[in-house]
Amino acid sequence: MEIDLRLMRASDYDEILKMVITTWDYRSWVPKDLVEPMAEYFLSDLLQKSDHIVVVTVDGKPAGICAGDVLDYTKIQRFCLRKKTAALGAILKQTEPDSIFEKYIQTMALDQELLLQSKREFEGSLNLLLVNGKYRGLGLGKKLYNNFCEYLQKNGVRSFYLYTDDSSDYGFYEHNGLEKLVEKRFYWDEGNEETAETYYLYGRDFN
Template sequence: MTSQAVLRAMRAEDMPRIERIVRRTWSYDDQVSERTAELLGRIDTCNCLSRRTYMRVADIDGDVAGFIVVNDLRNPRRDMRLRAIQAVSMLRLLASRDGREGLTMFRRYMATDRRLDNDAREQGKHYDGEIVLFIVNDEYRGYGLGRLLFDDALRHFREIGVEDFFLYTDTDCDFGFYEHRGMSRRAARSVNITLGGRADSTEMYIYDDVVSRQLGN
């Protein structure tokens, strides 16, 4: 890496790049057609960004090297424009077999997230903040961008008075990062999916912590 990362707000022109990073992170192109992979990347991106109350992009020489999206659950946001794009993309998935499989996968993931949330609530956990989406572009891994973005999000939480926060993750992600940070794995559930005609099972998790422990008092 020849230049230092600059954290900035998302720009409209970042959206295609962010969609491509999401699409590559979940390896959609390895499992489905190019068109379905494009739609799934857009659906995931719109679903997460439509809930953002704060977002930072790690910019290196004008390229999106990573990003983090958070949601202040006390003052939730719904970006209806992105929700509309997501809805249209979901309808377009119905036109192909792998698209329908992708839509079923997305719905199962969302349902499993809700079950994990219920598991946490049954343990008496209630959260003020969520880390909705956190990705470091694989072209820029190994340079500390994950820590940079994660700490920035936590400092934002502290500034607005959020203490208890959580995130969803799964075995397809680098959940070891959260273990290294000392976060608690609150609950786990398995979800079975079929994509590109191949059946698979993924373990999904909810991790949580408090901002003061992460950043220090």
């Protein structure tokens, strides 16, 4: 078995999209016709704002991905990002009220709210860390995470953050030196506890 790390290629996209759909079980909670568009919006949004995107391969086939960046946004750019998300949410509330996509945009706004609540300024962000389930146990997530941390440190980054939720393996981040900073409950169906998720902001400072 040959394991390798390399920069993502356009030809990797379809395989990574399948990983996203499977890992977050899109087919169980997103209407059939929206599965791929929703997953593509999620994936392309994260990749578009990442300047370091690395794929781990097993015998030449993509088995996981890590995407993140050195934050060089100005305060006004971050302010505009929050405004853009809020505007899209307002549009959907009028055109697609209570749609699954409207709820997804609400989670994006919630993430930005968590960052504001932390009252912290970070120099980097980990936007996506994902390993194909059938390759778990090989330490691929750790390889991707360590590679990302090395990239940040080479670029003089002293701290970074990430968003996650209680449906993900957030214990991995705690085991690897991140601290839970802020959390908030979110209801995909208002008032229905069975649809509730807790969203977290984690951070790490490099010593």
